[in-house]
Amino acid sequence: MGENKALLPLPGNQSVTFVQHLVSLLATCCAETLIVARDQEHASGYAFPGVQVLFDKIPGFGPLMGLYSGLSAIHTQRALVIAVDMPFVQPALLSFLLSQSHTPSALLVPLVHNVPQVMLAVYPRSVLPLIEELIQQGRRDLRSLLEVAPVRYIEEAQLQQIAEGAVEVRLILCLVTGNAIWQGRPLLCRTLQTLHLRPPPLSHRT
Numbered sequence: 001m002g003e004n005k006a007l008l009p010l011p012g013n014q015s016v017t018f019v020q021h022l023v024s025l026l027a028t029c030c031a032e033t034l035i036v037a038r039d040q041e042h043a044s045g046y047a048f049p050g051v052q053v054l055f056d057k058i059p060g061f062g063p064l065m066g067l068y069s070g071l072s073a074i075h076t077q078r079a080l081v082i083a084v085d086m087p088f089v090q091p092a093l094l095s096f097l098l099s100q101s102h103t104p105s106a107l108l109v110p111l112v113h114n115v116p117q118v119m120l121a122v123y124p125r126s127v128l129p130l131i132e133e134l135i136q137q138g139r140r141d142l143r144s145l146l147e148v149a150p151v152r153y154i155e156e157a158q159l160q161q162i163a164e165g166a167v168e169v170r171l172i173l174c175l176v177t178g179n180a181i182w183q184g185r186p187l188l189c190r191t192l193q194t195l196h197l198r199p200p201p202l203s204h205r206t
Contacts, residue, residue: 067145
């Protein structure tokens with residue numbers, strides 16, 4: 001697809017774009033917002049108060065470069081990352097991810113259908129050296145980071161417990177195009193606040 005999915009109209013509200021919706025949604029639970037775009041042309045239309053727009057340090061190098069660029073710019077130790085083409089993501093799910101206790105070096109990644117949802121996950125800044133090594137090896141996909149970094153997975157059953165209403169987690173996380181989960185651009189990076197919630201227990205998988 002050649003079109004910028006960030007500027008597609010939100011289902012049910014044609015006057016709001018995907019990126020507008022996500023910026024508004026995340027502003028309720030995060031202290032700082034960064035939008036990482038492929039390049040300046042791709043970022044046209046991203047003008048939101050208090051939101052910093054970044055560009056990939058190396059254009060055209062895929063989602064892993066987007067993550068590297070975003071983590072390099074944040075001022076806290078970890079960030080919640082969400083692809084712009086996830087219009088159905090629920091506030092309760094974001095709050096759940098933000099509330100989790102964490103190991104400083106570990107990724108926090110939801111599982112749906114036993115597939116890691118790397119485009120809606122929490123990444124620590126400490127993985128930057130690992131990302132640099134992967135990029136030097138020519139890797140571009142976010143899943144490559146799962147091979148070298150510690151990961152804490154959240155099972156789908158736990159996600160379903162905190163999903164709002166009866167909406168299936170698969171719908172909450174669904175993307176506009178089938179393969180967009182590995183190509184979704186731009187990347188929204190949010191630095192984290194501490195939220196005092198009592199979520200279901202977190203499972204551990206390696």
